[in-house]
Amino acid sequence: MSTAPRFDRLLCGLRLVTLADAQGYGLIEDAALGFVGEHIAYAGPLSGVSAAARTQAREIECFDNALATPALVDCHTHLVFAGTRAPEFEQRLQGVSYTDIAAAGGGIRSTVRATRAADEDALFAASLPRARALLHDGCATLEIKSGYGLDVDSELRMLRVARRIGAALGISVRTTLLAAHALPPEFDGRSDAYIEHVCSEILPAAHAAGLVDAVDAFCEGIGFSPEQTRRVFAAAQALGLPVKLHADQLSDLGGAALVAEHGGLSADHIEFTSDAAVQRMAERGTVAVLLPGAFLCLRETRLPPIESLRTHGVPMAVSTDCNPGTSPLLSLRLAMNLACTLFRLTPEEALRGATLHAARALGLKDRGALRPGLRADVAIWPLQDPAELSYWLGGAGPERLYVGGAPVVG
Structure with missing residues (x-):
């Protein structure tokens, strides 16, 4: 179990598209994101978040297997x-x-x-x-x-x-x-x-x-x-x-x-x-x-x-x-x-x-992927496959968008 800090916001029930590696989507199933201030403190399997970290989180949001990507x-x-x-x-x-x-x-x-x-x-x-x-x-x-x-x-x-x-x-x-x-x-x-x-x-x-x-x-x-x-x-x-x-x-x-x-x-x-x-x-x-x-x-x-x-x-x-x-x-x-x-x-x-x-x-190295230490700029999509972001011509945008850990859409 992790010894993650107390989260300001904990998002559960996600499929993470981390883009953390040089190739591939970096997909993590049954995952969670934890924010501390404006930054990501945890991005990984929900099983890696201790019970104490879950109960001590200031805010918890649960999703139904939604797709989470870095914000665009x-x-x-x-x-x-x-x-x-x-x-x-x-x-x-x-x-x-x-x-x-x-x-x-x-x-x-x-x-x-x-x-x-x-x-x-x-x-x-x-x-x-x-x-x-x-x-x-x-x-x-x-x-x-x-x-x-x-x-x-x-x-x-x-x-x-x-x-x-x-x-x-x-x-x-x-x-x-x-x-x-x-x-x-x-x-x-x-x-x-x-x-x-x-x-x-x-x-x-x-x-x-x-x-x-x-x-x-x-x-x-x-x-x-x-x-x-x-x-x-x-x-x-x-x-x-x-x-x-x-x-x-x-x-x-x-x-x-x-x-x-x-x-x-x-x-x-x-x-x-x-x-x-x-x-x-x-x-x-x-x-x-x-x-x-x-x-x-x-x-x-x-x-x-x-x-x-x-x-x-x-x-x-x-x-x-x-x-x-x-x-x-x-x-x-x-x-x-x-x-x-x-x-x-x-x-x-x-x-x-x-x-x-x-x-x-843009010369910005603090965003664009889902990993600890980066800005908590995150989009939650009502989609199953990350390829759908390029597949659909139009349609609804993200169900939730966080900028610096704070929701600005949804």
Whole structure:
């Protein structure tokens, strides 16, 4: 019998999907979870919990053979924005390319106009329901990017709203500055000048306000060049901030290798990433973030280099890329299904991608698995098999979701 500490909360009658080992679900039948404060103190067979520990637990909850997994982590979203781009969705269905829409003043710029016009309360009211949908889908941790303001005031307003969302919902929100997302109209024809503005004005202001957990950029032909991206990374790392990158989505500009060179947290999209760049990611510990929602909505055909990522042992995260233009996706479980059906991930890979590897893509080592010492971020599902998390297209979310040991859903 264990000599477990007195539990603040003890959950019994579970089938645990621990993800505690390098491979496999780590399934434990007839199991229990014990929380002390915000952390897991016990994760194992119910028989390993002494009678005394059971009777002394402050709160006990019993389930009927429910499936318990780490709470989901959505590591790449743009969910703070105003307006909608449904008309562009119609245009793309009629054959207009994303690049042509952007060149005509649509795309990111149209969302920039709407977002700049919204005050903080309006932006919060528009964005909160999107975050709540992800919460009820099983997400306890969200990354939220800026990038639809593209000036000091608007970028900081987006980041403040992101932090407000975390406080309002009782979840973890990691904020990423994506000022190098697109060229604002006032800098037309002066992309180098805008990058200087990002590095000397927007980034220092956001950092001074304590609103930045990481820095991102869009390295692409319709975004910014590798050299401009290097300048953003240098400015971020001078402030001690980690970097990540929208890399190789539409072409191979060497973005994945570039962010790996800088020890970046993740390279995201990576449809056009080369095998050599994958090797560089493996060497530097850079996570590959797969975004099948954007792949689907843009009707892309170039698959990410999944076999190369497997061969070289690069962790593969899965995320919604929730955004108004190319991935209006409000279910991480649906993103998991798409990663399986479109990219041929296994359900186990998809679950690891939406938990353990997604946390790693945010630089978080304290969540994503069920083992003692980690945060008690746990989802309880009315399911029999962990593969069902990737199998169902829609359906009910978790019957209970705990964030830091406290129930926030159910």
